[in-house]
Amino acid sequence: MLHLNKVHHIAIICSDYQKSKTFYTDVLGLTIIREIYREERESYKLDLALNGVYTIELFSFPNPSQRPSRPEATGLRHLAFEVNDINETIDFLTSKNIVSEAVRLDPTTDKKFTFVADPDNLPIEFYEK
Incomplete structure (x- = not known):
């Protein structure tokens, strides 16, 4: 049987990096573990923690495609x-x-x-x- 210990992290791709960074840090209060700009991908990766536990990876990409995200849409x-x-x-x-x-x-x-x-x-x- 597969043994899972815990959820390691959740990855989120955002369309406006600064706006999302502000929401997840200033509003929700997650703390920044590390912030990396990946020049070859024109992408930021922001690792965030909740109560000291690594929780969310926030990514930005140029022109990310849209997908439905309402609670009743297929997917997360x-x-x-x-x-x-x-x-x-x-x-x-x-x-x-x-x-x-x-x-x-x-x-x-x-x-x-x-x-x-x-x-x-x-x-x-x-x-x-």
Whole structure:
């Protein structure tokens, strides 16, 4: 049987590197591990950590192709972060001019959650602990 230890990282390709870098660092609070410009690919690669754990690779490429990313589109559905208080999270996001969807209740766990969109309209979920 295959033994998986944990999710190692999530890779995201963005269309506007500076805008996405600001969203993932200044808004979501991820910390930069390293930032590399790969001249031969005209591409940035930004390694980000959440609470000291390597989590996200943010890539930029010239003219990346578009793909549907709504939660119900085929492919990766969304990226979810656990939060302690959904209302505090929404208040903070609102202070950064980020609009969240209406709070939903998970019928299985009775936990609250909501979605926002990153600068490329990728769905980001916040799920209350």
